Amino acid sequence: xxxxxQTPKFRVLKTGQSMTLLCAxxxxxxxxxxYRQDPGMGLxxxxxxxxxxxxxxxxxxxxYNVSRLKKQNFLxxxxxxxxxxxxxxxxxxxxxxxxxxxxxxxxxxxxxxL
Amino acid sequence: xxxVAQPEDxxxxxxxxxxxxxCTYSVSGNPYLFWYVQYPNRGLQFLLKxxxxxxxxxxxxxxxxxxxxxxxxFHLKKPSALVSDSALYFCAVRDSLYxxxxxxxxxxxxxxxxxx
Numbered sequence: 001x002x003x004x005x006q007t008p009k010f011r012v013l014k015t016g017q018s019m020t021l022l023c024a025x026x027x028x029x030x031x032x033x034x035y036r037q038d039p040g041m042g043l044x045x046x047x048x049x050x051x052x053x054x055x056x057x058x059x060x061x062x063x064y065n066v067s068r069l070k071k072q073n074f075l076x077x078x079x080x081x082x083x084x085x086x087x088x089x090x091x092x093x094x095x096x097x098x099x100x101x102x103x104x105x106x107x108x109x110x111x112x113x114l
Numbered sequence: 115x116x117x118v119a120q121p122e123d124x125x126x127x128x129x130x131x132x133x134x135x136x137c138t139y140s141v142s143g144n145p146y147l148f149w150y151v152q153y154p155n156r157g158l159q160f161l162l163k164x165x166x167x168x169x170x171x172x173x174x175x176x177x178x179x180x181x182x183x184x185x186x187x188f189h190l191k192k193p194s195a196l197v198s199d200s201a202l203y204f205c206a207v208r209d210s211l212y213x214x215x216x217x218x219x220x221x222x223x224x225x226x227x228x229x230x
Contacts, residue, residue, distance in 0.1 A: 004157075031215055040123075042204060042220030043158075050215050058214050090157060094216065099165050101146055101208065103218055107157040 002026055004106035006091050012112045013081045021076040021109050023091030031094035032074040033058070033103070034066060036087040043090060049074055081113045116141045118207050120221035127195045127228050135190040135224045137205030146208035147188045148218065149179055153201045161203075164188060175199070195228045202226075 007022045023032065030051045035043040045058030047066040055066045063085060065077045078085060091106040117140045127133045139145055146165055150158040162173025169181045179190045188205060202225050206218040 033215070033217060040222050042118075042206075042222045043218070044220075045214055045217045048215040048217060056215065058217060092218075099167075101165055102160055102163060103148070104160065105150070105158040 004091055004093055004104050006089075006106040006109050008109060009107070010110045010112075012114065013078075014114050015082060017081050018077070018079050019081065019111075020078075021089055021091075021111075023074045023076070023106055025072055025074075025091075025093045025104075027093055027095070027104065028071070029093035029095055029104075030071070031096065032068065033092045033094070034064070034074065034076045035090045035092060036060065037090060037108075038087050046076065046089075078111075081111075083113045085111065086113045087111060116207060116209055116219055118205050118219055118221040120203075120205055120224045122224050123222075124225045124227065127226070129197055129228055129230050130194050133192050133195040133199070133226065133228070135203050135205075135226060137188045137190065137221060139186050139188060139205070139207045141207055143210070145181075145188075147179075147181065148206045148208070149173065149177070149188075149190050150204045150206065151201050152204065152223075158204065161190070195226075197228050197230055200226055200228045 004025045033048045034046040037043045049055045049068040052071040067075045089109045092103045094103045119138045148163045149161040164181045172178045202223050205221040
């Protein structure tokens with residue numbers, strides 16, 4: 001099993017360009033999350049989904065959009081990239097339930113916006 | 115508001131010595147606590163968690179953590195550090211299920227450096 005995969009691994013954008021980050025999971029988890037990691041700030045939630053066809057805003061949603069058309073995929077879009085969106089982006093899934101509760105993370109996407 | 119604090123940005127340890135990475139938390143209700151490790155240019159790997167039960171939790175790679183309810187702490191420990199343990203460590207607490215899908219709230223991370 002691949003677990004959680006992310007594409008691309010690294011991308012350089014110019015200000016104003018758009019792109020889509022893809023997260024895929026093979027664990028059949030309902031919950032999926034997009035976090036961004038910035039130095040000294042830990043990880044912060046951008047958007048999340050509690051199941052196929054649903055999405056909701058997290059702590060720092062501005063400038064991002066998401067879609068969950070299929071249970072296994074969670075897409076993060078940047079319509080008009082800004083330098084402030086330079087970050088490392090992590091997708092995660094959540095195994096729900098009591099003692100099994102855990103979140104599993106993908107390898108990350110490094111994004112540089114010039 | 116729920117929060118996690120890792121008071122040390124960096125911890126330096128000699129190989130073979132015990133290590134501790136500190137974490138304190140503030141939550142309402144029973145805490146779900148986690149430790150993750152991040153090696154350079156890699157994703158977060160799950161180390162261990164406290165949900166309920168014994169206060170001493172054992173995890174991957176010989177790590178353990180002690181849950182202390184009165185001190186609201188969940189310190190990560192290892193009896194004998196290895197150079198390969200050098201990495202960035204994150205403590206996290208699960209938010210309320212009714213707040214943003216039970217997201218994880220992370221500390222800012224502690225850089226562990228183990229010297230030979």
